[in-house]
Amino acid sequence: AGWQSAPDMPDPRCHFSTAVVDGKIYVMGGQHDHENHVGQSAAVHRYDPVSKKWEQLADLPTPKSHAESSTFVRNGRIIMAGGQIGRFGSTDEVVSYDPATNKWTQIGKLPVPLQSGFAMLDGNKIIVTIGNYGDGTPRGNTWIGELE
Secondary structure, eight states, X not given: OOOOOOOOOSSOOBSOEEEEETTEEEEEOOBSXXXXXXXXXXXXXXXXXXXTEEEEOOOOSSOOBXXXXXXXXXXXXXXXXXXXXXXTEEOOEEEEEETTTXXXXXXXXXXXXXXXXXXXXXXXXXXXXXXXXXXXXXXXXEEEEEOO
8 A cells, every 4th residue: 555654763774684584574783884884783673563663682793784685584583694894894604593582693604704695595505605705806606505
């Protein structure tokens, strides 16, 4: 029935990751002050479209952005692979968020630090491709790993 206004996000930022679990929208990480490429965020918020309320959750273990396309849901948990840290740096960290416990856990590492990559699931396999290592050069590498 068209667009409707909703409450503003409590901490506006760009390059954040999103996921939907049980009908609620999760917003994770992101970047403030985009033009200077500083201000990576560890903030995590959840929006409930039924109550129309935002809730702050446990922060990411590492402030990061540029993991939009490498964030996905598996078995009710949010998985985030890589991302931009600091000033143009990349991380190889693969973390999992459990909404039931409001906790982040590091579950693995990528073969290389990677930001702006793309990740998807195929059964228990995680496929990660493209992105850059923090040097601004686009990469075409693809890796396939196992998730437990």
